[in-house]
Amino acid sequence: MRVLLVEDEGVAAQMAVTELRDALPCEVTVVPDPVEALTRLHRERFDIAVVDMLYQAHSVEFERRRRLGSVRLTDPRLHLSGLAVLHAARTATPEVRTVLWTNGESNRRLHMLFAREQLGCRVMCPKDAVGKLVTAVRAAVDEQDHVDPVLRMYFPPANAPTLAETFFTSSTRLAVWRAMALGVHEHAAIGKIVGVTAGTVRRGMDAIRAKLVAFDPGCTEDGPPTAEVVRYASQNWQFFLDDTVRGFHR
Amino acid sequence: MTGPAALGRPDVVLLAATTNKLLKPFEAVVLLLQATNLVMSAVNDRYRPGAIWIVVVLGIVHLALAVLVLYQRGPLTRGHAWTFTWIAMIFVVQLALAHLLAPGDFASYGNGVPLGNYALIPLTVFAFYPWGGFRSSRQRWAIECGLVVAVALHPLLIIGLLRRWDLTTMHLRSVALYAVWAVVWFLVGKGIAWLCRIAVQVEKEALTRSYEAALGDFHSHVESAARRIDSGQDPREVGRELRETTYQRRRQLLLQEHNAGAVDIVKNAVRLHGDQLTLLSSPEMGALTIPREQAIVLEQGLADLLKNVVDHGGGAVDLKFALHGATMVFDVTDRGPGLAPGTFADPASNMQRLRASLVALGGDLVLREPGPEGGAALRLTLPLRADR
Numbered sequence: 001m002r003v004l005l006v007e008d009e010g011v012a013a014q015m016a017v018t019e020l021r022d023a024l025p026c027e028v029t030v031v032p033d034p035v036e037a038l039t040r041l042h043r044e045r046f047d048i049a050v051v052d053m054l055y056q057a058h059s060v061e062f063e064r065r066r067r068l069g070s071v072r073l074t075d076p077r078l079h080l081s082g083l084a085v086l087h088a089a090r091t092a093t094p095e096v097r098t099v100l101w102t103n104g105e106s107n108r109r110l111h112m113l114f115a116r117e118q119l120g121c122r123v124m125c126p127k128d129a130v131g132k133l134v135t136a137v138r139a140a141v142d143e144q145d146h147v148d149p150v151l152r153m154y155f156p157p158a159n160a161p162t163l164a165e166t167f168f169t170s171s172t173r174l175a176v177w178r179a180m181a182l183g184v185h186e187h188a189a190i191g192k193i194v195g196v197t198a199g200t201v202r203r204g205m206d207a208i209r210a211k212l213v214a215f216d217p218g219c220t221e222d223g224p225p226t227a228e229v230v231r232y233a234s235q236n237w238q239f240f241l242d243d244t245v246r247g248f249h250r
Numbered sequence: 251m252t253g254p255a256a257l258g259r260p261d262v263v264l265l266a267a268t269t270n271k272l273l274k275p276f277e278a279v280v281l282l283l284q285a286t287n288l289v290m291s292a293v294n295d296r297y298r299p300g301a302i303w304i305v306v307v308l309g310i311v312h313l314a315l316a317v318l319v320l321y322q323r324g325p326l327t328r329g330h331a332w333t334f335t336w337i338a339m340i341f342v343v344q345l346a347l348a349h350l351l352a353p354g355d356f357a358s359y360g361n362g363v364p365l366g367n368y369a370l371i372p373l374t375v376f377a378f379y380p381w382g383g384f385r386s387s388r389q390r391w392a393i394e395c396g397l398v399v400a401v402a403l404h405p406l407l408i409i410g411l412l413r414r415w416d417l418t419t420m421h422l423r424s425v426a427l428y429a430v431w432a433v434v435w436f437l438v439g440k441g442i443a444w445l446c447r448i449a450v451q452v453e454k455e456a457l458t459r460s461y462e463a464a465l466g467d468f469h470s471h472v473e474s475a476a477r478r479i480d481s482g483q484d485p486r487e488v489g490r491e492l493r494e495t496t497y498q499r500r501r502q503l504l505l506q507e508h509n510a511g512a513v514d515i516v517k518n519a520v521r522l523h524g525d526q527l528t529l530l531s532s533p534e535m536g537a538l539t540i541p542r543e544q545a546i547v548l549e550q551g552l553a554d555l556l557k558n559v560v561d562h563g564g565g566a567v568d569l570k571f572a573l574h575g576a577t578m579v580f581d582v583t584d585r586g587p588g589l590a591p592g593t594f595a596d597p598a599s600n601m602q603r604l605r606a607s608l609v610a611l612g613g614d615l616v617l618r619e620p621g622p623e624g625g626a627a628l629r630l631t632l633p634l635r636a637d638r
Contacts, residue, residue, distance in 0.1 A: 104513065153516060153517065153533055153534060154513050154537075155536060156536030157534050187330075217538065218538055218539035218541060220541070224328070
């Protein structure tokens with residue numbers, strides 16, 4: 001069995017390799033970067049892809065450019081995450097089984113929902129628990145659902161709006177979210193990026209916040225809507241500027 | 251360092267959030283002061299017969315608006331269109347009331363302009379209103395200068411309309427005094443804006459320091475653990491201590507957030523106990539975030555309840571979550587010998603201390619009937635935000 005492990009932290013990668021090799025008859029290829037992982041997935045055949053969600057070197061460089069204002073929504077590539085690898089593994093070679101390997105920190109929250117809701121990822125395993133990766137890989141090989149109880153907490157409660165219902169109903173509103181994730185906060189500047197007037201952006205903010213509050217009732221309904229929406233977009237810029245998310249929803 | 255400070259820019263998100271928080275109460279205060287100014291004008295200035303009631307009614311309307319914007323959003327926090335409407339209203343009201351004054355009374359005594367503060371007080375707030383945002387300072391300065399000039403020269407226009415531009419020295423002196431006050435009120439607003447920026451900078455520096463302190467402290471714990479293992483101490487024992495330290499540091503960082511992820515709070519409380527705690531069911535909370543004030547109490551509450559499960563409840567817990575409206579409901583059920591109602595109700599117990607902090611935020615902690623599998627069953631409720 002050939003396993004592709006996409007992980008940028010050396011210690012975590014080494015522990016995973018040891019764990020897998022000790023328990024399973026497998027050959028593990030470690031790749032620290034999602035770009036290289038995409039290339040390897042197109043060139044080579046793997047049975048399992050174990051994928052981390054965010055990659056520090058890539059995220060730090062993208063964040064630097066974002067803060068300098070040099071990122072454009074029309075750039076050929078936005079922020080690259082494990083979602084790209086999960087998607088490539090599913091589309092390039094459908095027989096590759098995928099395991100999302102993450103601790104689910106707060107800036108990965110929406111990525112995990114996207115992986116489940118839009119990419120159909122059914123095997124999720126936390127990084128910090130020894131021995132659980134082997135169980136997850138076995139479940140993936142057997143094509144069974146397997147989500148660790150701790151990561152299952154990220155699944156939305158019944159009746160909660162989905163990501164699609166909240167963020168992907170309108171391409172204009174999604175573009176507004178993305179513009180704010182770029183660090184643009186004024187209605188006129190957002191409108192310029194999106195291609196609408198400042199008034200359209202301002203008038204749409206109440207509706208955007210209403211959807212956000214339905215999705216995350218912890219967000220406040222008090223005060224001006226733009227401030228709350230900007231705060232949420234800034235906290236979750238990795239998701240709104242994710243290259244794979246953009247590929248799915250323009 | 252790639253942060254905004256390194257680029258020489260203010261943290262616009264933090265600055266916008268702080269300014270918006272300040273604007274809301276200021277809107278109500280300004281309307282209240284305008285109401286007071288109208289009523290004082292009705293008492294002190296000479297009006298045409300019957301006009302005084304119009305001024306009093308206007309004052310009462312402003313008072314009602316002040317109360318209204320305390321509970322609803324006011325013009326400034328509704329966007330530029332409402333803000334410009336308010337500015338237009340200020341000019342119109344001043345112009346209309348000047349026509350209701352006794353003939354020849356407007357600005358004719360050389361000591362300022364009747365109802366002058368009606369326009370000057372809002373200037374203070376307009377001085378730190380983010381015209382055109384925090385990044386286009388040129389546009390903001392153009393609007394602000396235009397506003398100050400318009401407010402300062404407005405009485406001149408009124409006098410011109412009332413007296414067909416027959417201006418006396420006293421009129422010019424009144425307008426000059428008024429213009430000086432316009433600049434002073436505007437500078438007061440700029441002073442508040444300056445304080446706002448200092449507050450943002452201090453908050454940011456404090457946050458950075460707390461991150462550095464937490465990470466530095468954590469690093470020394472890791473170094474110390476490595477040395478202790480090298481010197482022959484039981485790695486499992488050292489690991490357990492390190493887990494406790496990690497939990498504490500994560501907790502500190504997590505609760506710095508404006509809104510903390512509900513899952514992060516529960517996950518952190520569960521992780522503290524490592525293999526000693528088994529989750530029998532996962533509370534599905536999705537992307538819910540919890541405001542800091544509630545997050546602090548919830549985090550402490552869950553930590554206490556899960557510690558009880560580990561110490562007395564057999565180490566396995568059924569943790570369920572539901573959102574009833576805007577109230578979080580956590581059901582915590584263990585497989586231990588159960589909790590006697592008397593023990594739960596003991597005022598000196600951890601349970602009652604936790605209950606008191608939950609009740610203070612509109613929540614509660616109740617002991618429930620255990621299910622068929624026995625054990626202690628507790629329900630923790632906490633609204634996502636306190637009622638106003």
